[in-house]
Amino acid sequence: MLKKITITVLGIAIIAGALIGIKMMQFKSMGDAAAHMVMPPETVTSATVGEDTWPNLVIATGSVAPMQGVTIGAETPGKVVKLAFESGDLVKQGDILVQLDVSTEEAQLRAAEASGALAKANLVRSTDLLDKQAVSKSDFDLVDAQAKQAEAQIANVKAIIAKKTIHAPFDGRLGLRLVNLGQILSEGAPIATLQTLDPVYVNFSLPQQRLPLIHSGGTVRVRTDAAPGVTFEGKINAISPEVDTATRNIRVQATIANVGEKLRAGMFANVEVVLPNAEKVLSIPATAVLYAPYGDSVFVIVSKPDEKTKQAQLVLEQKFIRLGEARGDFVAVESGLKAGDQVVTTGVFKLRPGTAVVIDNKLAPDAKLSPTPDNT
Numbered sequence: 001m002l003k004k005i006t007i008t009v010l011g012i013a014i015i016a017g018a019l020i021g022i023k024m025m026q027f028k029s030m031g032d033a034a035a036h037m038v039m040p041p042e043t044v045t046s047a048t049v050g051e052d053t054w055p056n057l058v059i060a061t062g063s064v065a066p067m068q069g070v071t072i073g074a075e076t077p078g079k080v081v082k083l084a085f086e087s088g089d090l091v092k093q094g095d096i097l098v099q100l101d102v103s104t105e106e107a108q109l110r111a112a113e114a115s116g117a118l119a120k121a122n123l124v125r126s127t128d129l130l131d132k133q134a135v136s137k138s139d140f141d142l143v144d145a146q147a148k149q150a151e152a153q154i155a156n157v158k159a160i161i162a163k164k165t166i167h168a169p170f171d172g173r174l175g176l177r178l179v180n181l182g183q184i185l186s187e188g189a190p191i192a193t194l195q196t197l198d199p200v201y202v203n204f205s206l207p208q209q210r211l212p213l214i215h216s217g218g219t220v221r222v223r224t225d226a227a228p229g230v231t232f233e234g235k236i237n238a239i240s241p242e243v244d245t246a247t248r249n250i251r252v253q254a255t256i257a258n259v260g261e262k263l264r265a266g267m268f269a270n271v272e273v274v275l276p277n278a279e280k281v282l283s284i285p286a287t288a289v290l291y292a293p294y295g296d297s298v299f300v301i302v303s304k305p306d307e308k309t310k311q312a313q314l315v316l317e318q319k320f321i322r323l324g325e326a327r328g329d330f331v332a333v334e335s336g337l338k339a340g341d342q343v344v345t346t347g348v349f350k351l352r353p354g355t356a357v358v359i360d361n362k363l364a365p366d367a368k369l370s371p372t373p374d375n376t
Contacts, residue, residue: 284345
């Protein structure tokens with residue numbers, strides 16, 4: 001019995017030793033393979049650090065205002081008997097917009113003209129009699145006054161009739177019509193808005209420390225999401241002489257050409273005031289920066305010989321940089337890089353120094369200084 005147990009234990013030990021030996025050989029083979037394995041290079045996109053000249057800009061937000069704008073209203077009460085416009089019409093100065101009922105005034109005008117004709121005839125007769133000394137001077141003065149009163153009454157009635165014919169005070173585009181045919185209007189009742197939209201004003205505010213940088217006639221660029229991809233240019237025409245005591249901002253007004261009336265009164269606008277002195281910078285795409293609390297850095301692509309094969313390959317070096325102003329898809333670099341350096345532009349968060357890379361810019365992002373992304 002003891003002999004059988006001994007044989008069994010011996011067999012198990014032999015089998016276990018064989019398994020352990022096999023596993024040791026497998027682990028050794030894996031270690032040798034790992035030691036000789038070469039990691040494939042990482043595919044990256046890149047951009048060259050360039051020397052650019054950025055326009056020196058002052059950025060602000062503003063709103064569009066019409067060159068001329070008014071709410072047309074009725075000067076005198078009356079009934080609307082004629083509407084000569086539709087909402088949104090483009091009108092010229094002097095065009096008739098609304099005609100109020102003037103039948104009563106026309107009757108009053110005929111009566112006043114008849115009284116005026118009689119007073120004028122009496123004045124002619126009194127003048128002849130005065131020359132012949134057949135009438136006293138006081139009687140003549142009375143007739144003369146009556147003739148002048150009659151003329152004034154005629155002018156008064158004509159003025160009322162004129163006020164009941166409502167004209168466009170200047171060239172522009174009408175807003176929505178606020179009255180209907182047959183409607184009884186009270187004095188001052190609104191009829192429609194009228195605005196001149198080419199050119200337009202853009203009003204914006206700047207901090208008081210920017211005041212020495214701007215001047216009348218300075219160039220202004222305006223963009224709005226209502227006209228994507230379009231930049232409107234104009235000139236500063238007025239700078240307020242006072243500073244807002246609450247915000248310490250100064251109000252500025254620019255005149256902008258508005259061909260096609262793409263800008264409308266009340267629109268929000270992004271404003272760029274172009275200053276005379278341009279700024280030279282080293283710029284890189286903002287996506288190339290690895291932002292971190294201890295310092296911002298980029299991965300620079302350099303050519304180095306491989307330690308084993310001695311063949312040249314592209315590897316990464318991490319360089320810490322100091323950033324300046326950001327503009328569009330780019331950011332200025334104040335120190336840490338030089339013109340001509342090649343930096344990785346995508347996926348920098350997953351890279352490490354010394355990693356071998358290959359460059360493939362087929363899917364590289366298209367960085368722009370003035371991007372105009374579509375609404376999403």
